[in-house]
Amino acid sequence: MLDLFPSREAGRFGRRRKHARGAKLPVIVVTGFLGAGKTTLLRRFLGSPAGEGTAVVINEFGSVGIDDALVRASSDDVTLLGNGCLCCNMRSDLQNALRNLLAERAHGTVPQFKRVLIETSGLADPGPILQTFATDRALGSEFHVETVAAVIEAVSGLETLGWSAEARKQVILADRLVVSKTDLVEPQALKRLKARLTALNPHAAVHGAVEGRLDPRYLLESDMRLAKTASGFVAEAEHSDGILSFVITENAPLTWDTFARGMETLIALRGGDLLRVKGLLNVVGCRGPVVVQVAQHLAHPPVELAAWPDQDRASRLVFITRGIPERQVRDLFASVRALAPDAGR
Amino acid sequence: MDARAHNTNVYPQRSDRCYLAYIDGGMFVLDISDKANPKRISQWTNSPPYTGFMHTVMPLFDRGLMVITDESTENNAKDWPKLIWILDAREETNLVPISTCPLPDHQAFAAKGRFGAHNIHENVPRPTAWHSDQIVLGTFFNGGLRAYDISNPYQPQQVGVFVPPAPPMAPTGTIQLNDVFVDEREIVYTVDRHVGGLYILEMDF
Numbered sequence: 001m002l003d004l005f006p007s008r009e010a011g012r013f014g015r016r017r018k019h020a021r022g023a024k025l026p027v028i029v030v031t032g033f034l035g036a037g038k039t040t041l042l043r044r045f046l047g048s049p050a051g052e053g054t055a056v057v058i059n060e061f062g063s064v065g066i067d068d069a070l071v072r073a074s075s076d077d078v079t080l081l082g083n084g085c086l087c088c089n090m091r092s093d094l095q096n097a098l099r100n101l102l103a104e105r106a107h108g109t110v111p112q113f114k115r116v117l118i119e120t121s122g123l124a125d126p127g128p129i130l131q132t133f134a135t136d137r138a139l140g141s142e143f144h145v146e147t148v149a150a151v152i153e154a155v156s157g158l159e160t161l162g163w164s165a166e167a168r169k170q171v172i173l174a175d176r177l178v179v180s181k182t183d184l185v186e187p188q189a190l191k192r193l194k195a196r197l198t199a200l201n202p203h204a205a206v207h208g209a210v211e212g213r214l215d216p217r218y219l220l221e222s223d224m225r226l227a228k229t230a231s232g233f234v235a236e237a238e239h240s241d242g243i244l245s246f247v248i249t250e251n252a253p254l255t256w257d258t259f260a261r262g263m264e265t266l267i268a269l270r271g272g273d274l275l276r277v278k279g280l281l282n283v284v285g286c287r288g289p290v291v292v293q294v295a296q297h298l299a300h301p302p303v304e305l306a307a308w309p310d311q312d313r314a315s316r317l318v319f320i321t322r323g324i325p326e327r328q329v330r331d332l333f334a335s336v337r338a339l340a341p342d343a344g345r
Numbered sequence: 346m347d348a349r350a351h352n353t354n355v356y357p358q359r360s361d362r363c364y365l366a367y368i369d370g371g372m373f374v375l376d377i378s379d380k381a382n383p384k385r386i387s388q389w390t391n392s393p394p395y396t397g398f399m400h401t402v403m404p405l406f407d408r409g410l411m412v413i414t415d416e417s418t419e420n421n422a423k424d425w426p427k428l429i430w431i432l433d434a435r436e437e438t439n440l441v442p443i444s445t446c447p448l449p450d451h452q453a454f455a456a457k458g459r460f461g462a463h464n465i466h467e468n469v470p471r472p473t474a475w476h477s478d479q480i481v482l483g484t485f486f487n488g489g490l491r492a493y494d495i496s497n498p499y500q501p502q503q504v505g506v507f508v509p510p511a512p513p514m515a516p517t518g519t520i521q522l523n524d525v526f527v528d529e530r531e532i533v534y535t536v537d538r539h540v541g542g543l544y545i546l547e548m549d550f
Contacts, residue, residue, distance in 0.1 A: 004435075005408040005498055007478050015479045015496040023494070023504030023550040106449065112508070 011286055011304040012256065020222075020291040020303050021144030026115045028219050029129060032151030033160050033167045034122030037180030037212065041151055042119055044212030045219060055113035057097050059121045094118070094129065095136055102142060115220075116143065125169045126150075127275055134295040146222050150174035151209075154185045158193045161200070165241055171200045172243055172320060173276060176218050182208040203247060203318050243275065246326040248333075250315040253282045255342065256290075256302075262336040263292075263299065266329065271297035273324050279317035280308075292317065351416075352401040357470050362386075362437075364404055364411075369397035372413055374437055389432065389440045391415070396424045403467050405478040409435035410498055412481055417461030420517065425451040427461025429483050431498045446481065446493045446501045458517030459486035459538075464524040466533075475527035480504070480548075482533065484522040490535045492548065504550045512541030 009015070032038045045051040104110040120126060126148055133145050150170045153160070157179070160167045171177060177197050182190055194206055207218055259281065267274065274296055280289035281302075289308050293300040319329060348370035355363050361378040371390025375383045390399070400416040411434040417427035429446040446462075454460035465483040468476045481493045481501070489508030493501040511519045516539055523538035533546040 005410055005433075007405075007408050007496070009477060009479050010496055015494055018548075018550060023492075023502075107453070 011288070012283070013286075013290065013302050013304045016288055016304045016306045018306055020293075020305065021146060022303065024142060024144035025113075026146035026220070027133065027143045028115065028117045028146060029120065029126055029148045030117060030151065030219075031120045031124060031126045031148065031170045031174065032122065032178075033153070033157075033164060033170065036122065036151040036153045036157070037209070038119050038122075038151045040212035041178060041180065041209060041214060042117065042212075044214070045117075045216055048216055050216035050220060053112070053114040055101050055110070055116045057094065057101075057116060057118045059094070059119065059124060094132060095139060098139055098143065115146075117219075123166055125166055126173050127169065130173070130276065130295055131298075134298040134300070140300075147176060147219055148174045149176040149178055149219055150204075151178045151180055152193070152197065154179050154181045154190055154193060154208075158189070158196055161196055168200060168241060169243075171197055171204075172245065174201060174204050175222055177201065177204045177206045178214055178218070179206060179208050180212070181210070183210045201245065203245065242323050243320065244323065244325060245318065245320045246329075247279075248315075248317045248319065248326070248330060250282075251313075253284045254315055255340065256283045256285075258337050258340045258342075259283070259333075261340070262333040263294065265336065266324075266332060267294065267297055267299065270321075270324050273322040274319070275322060276320040277317060279315070280305075281315040281317070282313050347397075351399065352467075354402060354404075354467065356404065356406070356468075358406045359404070362404075364402035366399045366402050366413070368399060370399075372399050372402045374402075374440075387438050387440055389413075389442070391430065391442070395426070398424075398427070400463060401465055401467060403465060404434060405468075408478050408498070409433065410478070410495070411440065412465060412495075414462045414465055414483060416463045417459045417486055420458055422451040422455040422460040425455075425461060427463075429462050429465065429481060429493070429501075431495060431501060433498075444499050444501055446483065446491070446495075447503060448485065448488060448491075454487050457487060457511075457519040458515075458521050460488050461485060466525050466527045469526070473529050475529055475531055480550075482525050482527060484525050484535060486521045486523070486538070487517075487519040488522075489520060490522050490525055490533070490544075490546070492550070494550075505548065507535070507544070507546060509541070509544060512537055512539075514540055516540070 030038050030042060046054055105112060120129065130145060133140055133143055179193060197206055207214060274294055277294035279292055281292055283290045286304050288305040291303045291305060347368045349368055351366040351368050353363060353365050361376060363375040363377045363383065365373045365375055367373055371388055373388050374386040376386050377383045398416045398418050399413065401414045403412045411432040413430045413432060415427040417424055430442055431444045433441040433443050451460055463484050463486060465481055479494065479496050481495055482490065484490055489506055491503055492505035494504045495501045509520050520541060521538040522535050525533065525535045527533050531548050533548060535544050
């Protein structure tokens with residue numbers, strides 16, 4: 001098709017975009033354990049000019065929608081999902097809620113919102129929520145998960161992370177970590193919590209928030225530079241739950257076909273254990289960085305961005321896996337590269 | 346029946362060609378190498394069965410495509426559908442329509458004013474204008490301003506929409522976005538047909 005109507009403006013993957021999301025609606029997922037301060041953060045964000053035009057979907061675990069009542073005052077569109085947890089029986093409710101929001105927007109019965117914020121139940125594992133956007137074609141064509149922010153309470157967060165696998169998973173899968181109530185603890189306690197968070201998720205920036213005050217950009221913008229920045233500190237983090245996270249970087253430009261073969265092999269062999277793979281690639285023949293995202297067996301179509309986010313031109317890919325160590329992934333890609341027909345040329 | 350020239354476009358990439366929208370006469374590609382004696386190379390019309398008023402012909406030279414707009418001229422969507430058409434123009438003597446840019450259900454917009462295609466950003470050959478053969482921006486009166494990704498010209502996809510509320514004292518009681526221009530910084534300027542003035546926007550896709 002593109003060969004019939006070639007364009008100098010288009011790259012290998014079609015039109016170059018300003019953002020990985022293209023024209024899709026950005027989705028912000030705010031997760032965090034019970035009482036972590038998600039609603040306070042949400043309320044503050046929705047009340048700020050930056051939060052204007054946000055539709056909110058809230059997942060309540062209890063039967064009384066207290067959180068809904070708190071945020072409704074500051075947002076026009078709040079959809080409350082009832083009794084249950086987003087990660088299990090409520091996934092279809094989330095799908096329906098998002099489809100309804102789109103339909104109502106098209107009919108003008110809700111205002112022209114420009115992003116969706118999902119507040120998960122404190123007990124939710126955000127993994128299946130991310131999976132929903134990857135597997136539901138209708139939703140995937142309309143929505144793009146821009147940011148996953150996990151809120152951790154400074155006072156009891158460390159203890160919670162010790163006994164709750166859900167809380168750990170929330171931290172591990174997040175792009176942003178927000179420590180709430182930092183004014184209520186001693187600096188040493190805060191330092192210990194931050195060290196634990198960095199050990200669990202070395203690739204996410206950690207921000208402090210008192211009474212929900214957080215620079216709204218941290219919720220609105222994904223930061224593709226983080227992976228590279230953080231990789232200097234911890235190459236690989238191993239969690240007690242058998243979850244590993246690491247960053248693979250490569251300074252030399254990659255050949256797309258070789259990378260794709262390696263990724264296809266990894267997905268075929270261990271797709272179910274690839275909890276999240278995302279990053280930027282410097283691909284031979286592409287002007288801008290190519291955004292790659294994989295959630296388990298599903299790879300998003302690659303997108304070439306119009307420009308790199310900074311001066312760094314290295315490829316950088318974050319892996320969050322269940323039991324797949326960094327060495328095996330590196331070895332796989334090295335083997336594929338060595339066997340590729342153009343190797344050594 | 347109104348057969349006369351509307352937008353009459355000549356681009357430096359093909360200074361011997363005129364791309365002429367001819368209202369109810371459809372459109373023409375003219376050989377103007379002899380300015381005193383223009384010659385017809387091809388003609389295409391969608392009417393009938395459509396309801397005429399062809400407005401703009403914009404060639405996308407690198408891609409062998411043409412973007413053609415109708416103009417909605419009647420209130421309450423009476424002349425629906427007025428569309429942006431994409432033509433395969435690789436062979437200029439045989440223009441083939443391959444798609445239209447999708448619009449929402451016209452019934453939702455039929456209550457007030459005009460609804461349908463009109464102007465597009467025409468890749469004006471100036472250094473101060475934006476040029477794209479991937480994105481088409483068009484005004485649709487009460488349908489607002491819409492941007493389409495035509496990277497796959499067989500399946501244009503809407504990637505942006507801006508429908509402001511009715512301006513105060515609007516004679517039709519609704520917005521009637523009329524014209525659009527994009528500058529070299531990708532800032533979008535769009536105007537209301539009556540009293541709404543100028544809207545300035547950024548593209549974020």
